[in-house]
Every structure is written in structure tokens, then in C-alpha cells.
Amino acid sequence: MGCKTLIKWPKQITAGLVEQLIKAEKDIQKAILIFDAATAEYTNGFRHDNGTFGIIISRLLSANRFKSAEDMLARMKDENCMMTEDIFLSMYRAYGRVHKPLDVVRIFQKMKDYDFEPTQKSYITVFSILVNENRLKTAFKFYRYMREKGIPPSTASLNILIKALCKNDKTMDAAFNIFREMPKHGCNPDSYTYGTIINGLCKLGRILEAKELFGEMEAKGCLPTVIVYTALIHGLCLSNDLDGATRLLEDMKIKLVEPNVFTYTCLMDGLCKSGRSLQAMELLEMMISERKVPNIITYSTLIHGLCREGKLREALEIFDKIKLQGLQPDAGLYWKIISLFCEINKFQEAANYLDEMVLSGVLPNRVTWSLHVKIHNTVVQGLCVGNDPNRAFQLYLSIRTRGISVEAETFKLLVGHFCKKGDLHKSARIIEEMVIDGCIPGTGTWTAVLDAFWDRRKAKEATELAFSELMTKLMECKTPSLVEH
Template sequence: MPFWSPQRSKLSTKILNITISSLCKAKQIAKAESVIIDGIRIGVLPDVVTYNTLINAYCRFVSIDVAYSVLERMREAGIPPDVVSYNSLISGAVRKCLLSKALDLFEEMLARGVTPDAWSHNILMQSLFKLGKPDEANRVFKETVLRGEVQATTYNVMINGLCKNGYVSNALSLFRNLQRHGFVPQVLTYNALINGLCKAKRLKDARKVLKEFGESGYEPNAITYTTVMKCCFRGGFFEQGLEMLSDMRSLGFTFDGFAYCTVIAAMIKTGRMREAEEIIKIMVSSGVRPDLVSYNTLINLYCRQGRLEDALKLLDEIEEEGLECDQYTHTIIVDGLCKAGDFVGAQKHLNYMNTLGFGYNLVAFNCMLDALGKAGHIDHAVKLFEVMEVKDSFTYTILVHNLCRARRFLCASNVLVSCLKCGYQVLRATQRAVIDGLRSIGFTNEARKVRLRIRLARFVP
């Protein structure tokens, strides 16, 4: 074989492409560009695969604009961009939420005579759904069906998009219709539909699809079961939620810390502390290593039970596990100390948070403000309010509400007016409490002024 031949050149370009792909995966795009230049210098010319690899890398690691500039380089080299070139650009635009850019690229692809494939249409449908244009996505889907380009991925995109845009009934109808025509759903199909049904609070349909999922030969994972279980708890169907837990364990499915915490949190919110503790025991006996979310859930449980010493011990355990407490962790502690009436301890813990570099924790301060008011320490609550560096609508609502409880209606009206001047809003029930309270103590003119101020605030943007 001579030194140069078409076969040898083709082999060299293939080796070049393997090298470029490896460098791009390692995020060494500058080196990949150097290799291309060196290859051209010795007669190894890049092809469409070479440039498409570059486009994909630039989309993922640099920017869409830089990736788009590669198209011009391809044309200068006499290599027309193909459908893969545009698919990479469109997909990259969708990943970066540049949805309008994705649609423009699709239009450009058509204008340049590049025929879209099934992947192109799937990406286009995703973009339209994310833009809140389900009708246009449906039109693309119908066109894809007529051309016979539909894949299982296309159905998944359509069902997922319909669910996320609130068209759960349409998604379920499409799912059933596809089943009648022989379509075999995938794991992604089931998960998307179950998630959509749960968010729409259609628990019965979600459980039915979950049962079909288990009978299909596929294995529902922890996320699938947890999704339905959360739906049960949110809808107040606690027994059914616990049944999901039991079913999953009996079937031998992996039950992670997140799923356990979902159950425990639901039990805590409904005051079922004994059952929450039982779930904790099951979690520990299962060998699940707690993460920060798990610890926060346990701390919350102990604080609600008044077991502050146990809660504080968990802070040490978190450090021993190599984890770092977040603001939520410390906020739970502050709230627990306040509810136990230990306001000095709560203030000390707030100061301790500042030493840890968390900055100003408005939620924790709001918890303390509310606890002081409810405990009857309204003067201390007012002083705390005055020294607070940051306030929000909840801060004002908490203080106004507690001032009304203490029948300090004039003070409450002053705080309410200052709140409105700052552009915040207080709950309407609290506003009414102030007005009714002022009238009850004979300050009808003041009540009228406050009412007028509230009306004016509604018209001020």
C-alpha cells in the first residue's frame, strides 16, 4: 500500500475523531482544537463527526454561541452541517433553558434543507412544553406520528410534557390509547405518569398505574413508591401511605433515607409522634445511614416532644458523621427552645449561629418573636422586633397578631401602618382584628384611618 491512500486517510481521520472525543470528554477542548490543527497540517482532514464532537463539547462546557460558530467553520471546510450538528445545538440550548434559541435553531435547520429526525422532534416538543405551549407540542407530535417517526422516547416526552403542563387526563388517555395499540410502556413512562397523577392529587389512578407498573415486569424504584406515598400523606390518606411503606419493604425494594423521612415528617405534622418513633426504629434497624435531611427530621421530632437534650445530642452526632448543620437545623433548635420557654437559650443559639457564619436567620428570629408573643412576653417581643435587622411580611403579621391578642390595639395599628408603608402586606384576618379591636375600645376614627390606609395600599404597586 502506498504511503497515502483513501483507506489510510479514512483510518487516520477515525483515529483523529477518537482522540478529539476523548479530549472533549475530559473538558480539554483547547487541546482538541490543537490536535485538529496538527492533523490538517500533516494531511489528516477532519470530517463531520469531528466537528459535531466539538459542537457537543462547546454546548456542554462553554456556550451555545461558541458551539454555533463551529457551523461556519464546517461550511468553510466544505463540510455541510447535518442533523446531528443541529440536534446538538438545539439540545444544548434546551439544557441551558434558552428555549427561544432552540426554536430558532430548529427553524434554521429547516431553512437550510436539513431534514429533522425523531430526536429533533423530541427536543422541539420538550422546548414547546417548557415554554408552556402544549398545543404546539401536540401538533409536532401528530406530524411525527403521520411521518411514522415515533419512538418510545417520543411517547415519554409527550406524556411527561402533558403532565407537567397540567393536562394529566390527556396524558392518561394517551397512555391508555397507546397500550391498546400495542405500546409497551417503559420505566420513564410509568414514573412520569405516576408523578403527574400524584401532583394532580389523583391518588386512585396513581395507585392503579403503580400496580400495573409492578405487574409489567419492570421494577418500581424507591422514587416511584415515595412519590405515591407523599401523595397519600398530602391527601390525608395516612393508612394508605403506611401501606405503601409496608408493600415496598415486603417486596424487597430498597427504601432510602429520603423515603423514611417522608413518612416521619408526615407523622410529625399530624401529631402522630408515637408512630413517627416506630418508623425511626425501623429506619435504624434497616441500616440506613442518616443524611442531613434525616437528622433534621429527627431533631424536629425531638423538639416537638420537648426532648431538647436528645435534639442537641444529635448536633454532636451530625458532626461525628462528617456532616455540616445548615440554617434549617439551627432554626429547628431555636424554635424548640422557644416553645420550651427557654428564650435565653434561644438567644444564645442565635448568637452561636452568627459565629458559625450563617449570617442573619430571619426565620429563626420570626420563630422567637412569635413564641415571645404567645407566651405573653409582648413587651420583649416588641423590643426584639425593634432591633431586628431584617423584617418581612411574616414578621409584621406575627407582631400585629400577638399585639391584638394582648389587646394592644393602638400599638398594633401603628405596626400595621408602618408595615403597609414598607410595602409589605399583613394577613386580612389580622387586619380585621386590628380594626375590630380599635372599634371595641372606642377608637372608631383610628379604625377608619387604618381601614383607609389598607385600601390605599392595595392600589399602590
């Protein structure tokens, strides 16, 4: 009932009108209702055609509603609606976008169920997705199937085959051979072909061959693209030819090929790894002056390089740029800054950045869990060493609240500090939690506690009581996970 009242249709509804309404509707659920409302007009002579089916399938795929899209495809067959290859192509690309290459193959194989014969475009699209998803065995099998079906070689298909072969150092020479054989099949290498081969050679450290191919490319009038330049710049950086990489960047500008963010980031990475992070910073300023917006990888590259050289002030300057641009530093970037503060014994500042990290919502996950443990324990230990046990204790409590593991050395330092201060309440609490966590106190920790108790009145009774309580906890802890040495 809702579908019929959704739209007040004119006396004669057209497929063009339905398409227009579905395209204009941003809400996918409402777009489906429009499609269904038009379906309700079948009794008045309207029929969906491949245009209306195509647009609703496209909208469903964009919303990752793949089953609904496939149901619409089946409905097209049931209603004897003429299909177009573009609908299948949109399905291949949608499944490829969400990294489901096997579903791409499945849809390709279903084309025969719809009495539809794929053209070269479908074969190349499926082949390309398989290669991009690193399903190389399936990709090579599919390529042989293409040839068996009489799909002739083309520059596009051979480019994909070369790309697949360049992914493995053992098949790089085979890729090069196909590249040389292309003209015999009536397929001339283009900029993409050269770029793929050059990139493959650079990754293998075959820089001289890559440079020769780059020169050959220009000699044949095949203009290098920004992708080709970036691949070679990256290769030169890997071989530590930073001056050559810098000259290539200048050559790009002379030839009016605009460097992109990746081009600059590759060169900056090479400079930073060679201890030339200040030169990389100059490159960042040049990049910004050209209105190229740095991404988080660009900034991370610089911060890692600056921290490696101990340039804290410059690293903090870049760190501030990240936040001003509205980007979110990750745990790795915070760790670089925090560890550098710890190295120069500025533990308060390190703790401040740790607090900022927590407040900004950088939380541990399965991948970063060990890094978060390392960051938090390093700062607590540093605060203890820096004689700020109170803040160390507050951070310790925060760690426990958030379920982050406390290391044996952290327990040891905290207990030692509070024993020296005569704060036996906190010392006892930490030891109790230490035992609960399965970390057995070592001789040094026991000695610190007993010495602290011995300085108090009724030392014997207090010691016996503390020892009794701790032994009870130890007995309860059947599988200790940590041992403090």
C-alpha cells in the same frame, strides 16, 4: 505561535489522536489550544472531522461556553464537515440543563440552516425539555408540529405528553384518556407511563384510582419501579393513610425493589405531619442501616416534625447528625431549634445557636432576609425577658453591624432594661439609634427614660437636654418606617 508549540505532532496526525488528547485534557482552555494546534496542521493535510468537532463542542457545552460551541457548529458547515444528530442533541441537553428551553427550540429550528433533517429522536428530546421546564403551551404546540411533520406516536412521545397533561388538574382526565388509548396506536404503557399517571392522581387526592392502577400494573406484568412505589407512598401519606404507606414500603422490600432516599423521606414526612415523629426517627435508623445516605431534606423533615411536637432533645440529636455528615443547616432549621429554646425560656441556649449560625456562614439573602430578622429579634427579646440585657446588647450591636433590621419591640425592651439598671448611657444610645432607624419611641419608652433621669441629680436639666437631642433626631427623620406602640 503558542498553538504550534503546544504539541509535538507526529509526521502523520490523525483525528483519533486529536480526540484522545482533547478528551484527556481536564482544562477546557488547554483543550481548545490542542484543537487550535491541530487546526494549524491544515497546511500539512490534516482536517478536523465530526469526531474532533463533536468532542470540542461537547467540552465547550460542559463548560457552559455556548456561544463558542455554536461558533464551532457554524465552522463545521463552513468546512463542509459532515454533521451528526448527536451534536445537536448534546446542544439541546446542555441548554436544557441550564434551563434555557427557548434556546433549545432556536437550535432545533437552525438545523435546517445546516441542511440537516431532524429525526424522531430530536423531536422527542426537544418536546421532553419543554415539558420538564413547564413551557407547556410551547410544548403542546411543538407536539402538534411533530404530528404535522409525520412523526408517529411512540411510547416515549406519549409518555411525555401524558406527563405534560398531568401537571394540570384540569387536563388530568385527558392524560388518563390518552393512557387508555395508547394500545390503539401500537404503544404499550410501560412502568414510566403508569408511574406518571399514578403520581398525577395522587397529587389530586384520587388515591383510590391510583391504587387500582397500581394493582392493574402488577396484574399486567408491568413491574413497579421505585419511582412508582414512591409516588404511591407519597399519595397515601397525603391522604393520611400512613399504615397503607408503611405496608407498601414493606411490600417493596419483599419484591426486592430497593427504596431510595426519596421513598423514605416521603414516608417520614407523612409520619411527622401526623405527630408520629418518633416512628419517623426509627425509619431514619433503618435507612442508615441500609446504607442509604439521608440528605438535608430528610433531616429537615424530621427536625420540623420533632420541633412541632416539642421534642427538643431528639431534634438536637438530628441536628448534630446533619453537621457530622458535613451538611450545612439552613436558616429555617436554625430557626426551628432557636424558637423551641425560646418557647421553654432557654434564651442563653437560643443565643448560642444563633452565634453558631452566624459563625457557620448562614447569611441573609433576598429570600431569607425576613427570617433572619425574625430569628435575631426573637433572641434579643428573649434575652431581655430572661434578664440578660448585656448579652442582648451585644447581639443588638451585632445585628446593627450586619445591617439586620431591629424591630420596635426589641428597641423598647432594651431601653426598658437599661433604664431599670440605671445605665442611661446605653439607653440614650439605643433611643438615638432607634430614631435614626425611623422608629418613633412610644409612651412607655419615654416614661421609662424620664423616670430613670428623674432619679438622678439635675434631672430637669438632663431631661431637657435629652428631650432636645431626641426631638432634633426626630425632625431629621422625615419618613419614619416604624412606630413603637
